[in-house]
Amino acid sequence: MGDTEASVSAKFPQWCSPVHRRAPENEQMLEILGRRKSAKFECFITPGYMLVKSRETETTSTPPVTTKADFRPWVDQDLQDNTEATAREDEDGDWVDSNEKEDIPHVPYSPPRYPKETMLERSKDFYTLMNQRRSVRFISPEPVPREVIDDVIRTAGTAPSGAHTEPWTFVVVSDAETKHQIRLIVEEEEEVNYRQRMGDKWVHDLAKLRTNWVKEYLDVAPYLVLIFKQTYGILPNGKKKTHYYNEISVSISCGILLAALQNVGLVTVTSTPLNCGPQLRLLLKRPANEKLLMLLPVGYPASDATVPDLKRKPLNEIIVHI
């Protein structure tokens, strides 16, 4: 294949333009489009949906009491949603940024274009900024302007998502009592983890230290951001509408959120307390279609914060040019 073929315009030529962009030009075209629409309707049109409302489905606002014996089976069952696995078979391909079945009109897109030198400068500046990011466990209790947090979440909400479902909920906890409840739930689960790994005798020896499962930052950080993925929606007929790629979408959104935090000088540590998800979901009164994906304590770094002196892989270990 030569340069000529490679330089063809990326746009669809007119004879295969998407139906929502141009009016059909002859009768044969109309017939084809008519069939296309009806087939699409039968196969996978999704005419809107409403989320399950928390207070309609939850009968209690406090976590259920569970014994150690029944704790894990309940957790594991609740976590199974299978949306990622299903997506791999059914929904390969581009993520649509819109529900194209609704024939949303297209509009011109002309983002700013920078000269080459400016691009290079901007790319290096952003790398320098992001390369300073570290996971920080030593967070200052100083208050942080709520407007900044709102802007950070707003920025995270610009992420792309499968079928433009925007399947994320950001629960921002600043209430001291709720933060403490979260800490108790997370620490209990951490202790269970360590006891299972280490054995009871070992944990007893270490009881005074509590090094591994004590998370004071959950009390101290001015904000805890709990990021939930919405695994499905509810159609008007009551059936579930799977949100394909919801975990990947929400993780991408989290990457943009981390960039936004770094950009304003705030720190966090990425944590995935998935086994605590069901209890935290009930504590925070989130509906059953939402699963906890990440918990981020957010604030300024403590004045004496430290981080492990680690290195990142050099570029040539993560990139391959072909």
Place this chain on the structure above:
Amino acid sequence: MGDTEASVSAKFPQWCSPVHRRAPENEQMLEILGRRKSAKFECFITPGYMLVKSRETETTSTPPVTTKADFRPWVDQDLQDNTEATAREDEDGDWVDSNEKEDIPHVPYSPPRYPKETMLERSKDFYTLMNQRRSVRFISPEPVPREVIDDVIRTAGTAPSGAHTEPWTFVVVSDAETKHQIRLIVEEEEEVNYRQRMGDKWVHDLAKLRTNWVKEYLDVAPYLVLIFKQTYGILPNGKKKTHYYNEISVSISCGILLAALQNVGLVTVTSTPLNCGPQLRLLLKRPANEKLLMLLPVGYPASDATVPDLKRKPLNEIIVHI
């Protein structure tokens, strides 16, 4: 719980400081630490690993010939790695930014701190920048400086990852023939998808249009970035070392990559051609521990690029303050 408790320093008090931060202070401490280390060694110390080298494990550099009958089973089997599911049972909790079993020393961390007004300005500017991002399918064939692409990948590599495994490989394809091979593989898979959904008669009617599975941008975009997740490493004893949370880690990295692209005025469209993963992995000679997660065509937007006129959810639909 009152303000006093909430304002306690987030640092561990000295009596429960992590072992890698301070020397033990008495004999009892030494004994405890000795036991702790040996227990950790038995349970989950992981003394380095090497990745599977592609040319040692692949016996062919071209995709195997598959009939339609055996195509999908082979694909689905190859995709199963179960690392995400396993992680939920075994590896709850914070992501360590370092392999703490190796006692990496801590260093002070003092990132820049901005005055409140500067924070607000920076948070709004970054939101404005990111809110202009759109998934764009109409990409210009104009060349893009390779140094900018390298900086973007370098930036993506600053993402956090479970146990600091940095489980990502970014394959950047600019070779025209390789891009075309990728296009053929992706379009064939897309056609299979549509035929399965629509039925052969329907697809025959639409054959002239080819609207749904033609992806000219795979030839036209100056770069195709194929992002692979490394699902496991290989220990010196030949056993596999699972990379927990590799898909979430790589997706977070992708979010930072999208921010870096937007920052320099380049566009892409997020796609997840997972069923093509095995064929593309062989084409690009990636080792068996790597699975394709995303394919991003990257370039300037075409001068006449359009995007669907969609809206994003307002802040109050994605945030909950508690």
